Amino acid sequence: MAARLILQSDWNESLWQNEGQAWVLCKTLGEGSTSIQGELKSQGLDNKGIPQVVASEGFRVLDITRRTITISYPEKDLKAKFQAGSGAFRNVHTRGIISLDISSGGALGVSSDSNDSLRIWQTSDGTVRRELKGHFSEVSTCRFFPSGVVVLTGGLDRQVKVWSVEDGSCPVTLKGHTGGVSCMAIVDKGRNIVTGSRDGTARLWNCGNSKCLATVHSIKGFINACAIGEVHESVDLGTPGKPPDFPSRGFGCLQLLRVPVQRLGGCREPRWIYSHLRC
Incomplete structure (x- = not known):
């Protein structure tokens, strides 16, 4: 074990x-x-x-x-x-930190705590730049998009939100999970994302039109982590049990399928969804 x-x-x-x-x-x-x-x-x-x-x-x-x-x-x-850490920022949060991420340029951090706070702050001195309000309970996962000026969050309120770092606005809210959102993965520059939830599903979303393109995985239990990455051609990922019920080309999926092979693992056992999908 x-x-x-x-x-x-x-x-x-x-x-x-x-x-x-x-x-x-x-x-x-x-x-x-x-x-x-x-x-x-x-x-x-x-x-x-x-x-x-x-x-x-x-x-x-x-x-x-x-x-x-x-x-x-x-x-x-x-x-x-x-x-050991090189320093400590003690004024960003007053309760236990749940999730934290740093922007691609390294200048900004985003973090959530057990007091339902969600904040953007400067990594140079810990100065809080934005207080993001919109979730109704704890934010269980937060991360920057590759641009460094947009933040993605998922909460126990079953919502996924997209935030502007510049003004703190929330132009996109994704709804569909029936349990708290526990993990997220951003595809390429962020047109598409994958989210995992306590409801046992992982969903593929198009952030541009706020639509859920597919439930790409479902298990009995929680999904605690998800990731998207490249796998070498020599790795046999098996064959799908059934064809994906969403288009393999165009309409938002093009971004997801840019890598040669996709794999999504949930909980204790890897689950192969499909293999050798290409754009």
């Missing part, structure tokens, strides 16, 4: 304190997931000013510098190197 290591975010501050402590977690993924939590404890600084750290519950500290720490958990054959 897959697993990952999670470390307290301010470890680089906590472990430099006298007898400072930080938690570390080994979390297994999938059905029947479990977590094992250990503790990192500083036993003072060496002659270079680096803390001497010991770990509990089977975790090991393999290396530590002023900006990085490498931790392993041998029982699961896990190892991870953590990089």
Whole structure:
């Protein structure tokens, strides 16, 4: 079963304190997931000013510098190197952050929190530029379009919204999911998008006319992540169970089918929808 290591975010501050402590977690993924939590404890600084750290519950500290720490958990054959942040913006949100993305140029960030806030801010100093209002509950996913001047969001209110960074307006709202929107993927420059939802469906949309072109995937359970990418011709993705019920050329789908082969995976098992579709 897959697993990952999670470390307290301010470890680089906590472990430099006298007898400072930080938690570390080994979390297994999938059905029947479990977590094992250990503790990192500083036993003072060496002659270079680096803390001497010991770990509990089977975790090991393999290396530590002023900006990085490498931790392993041998029982699961896990190892991870953590990089400390170069700074912190404490005024953008007052509650836990749910989703975050940075524009292609790197100048702006967009993020949502558990207080239903959705904000655009400057990455240079954390100054909030826009407060985006329109969702009725938590925004579970947000990201910039490749242009960097448009933002896409999906919320627990089952809505998908397209926002202007320049004035904060929302010219497009996409409705059709019957459960909260949990993930999104932007196709090429953004004429088409794919969204995944707690209702167990992934949908293909045309942002230009606000229409759902197709429900391209349906499972019993949540869809937690989706992605669009290229796959080499040598990879056999199988054949479709039935032809797609939307045009393979034109009318919004041209953007989606620009890559040689498309694959959409949901939940724990990959599901092959179609193969070798071309524009």
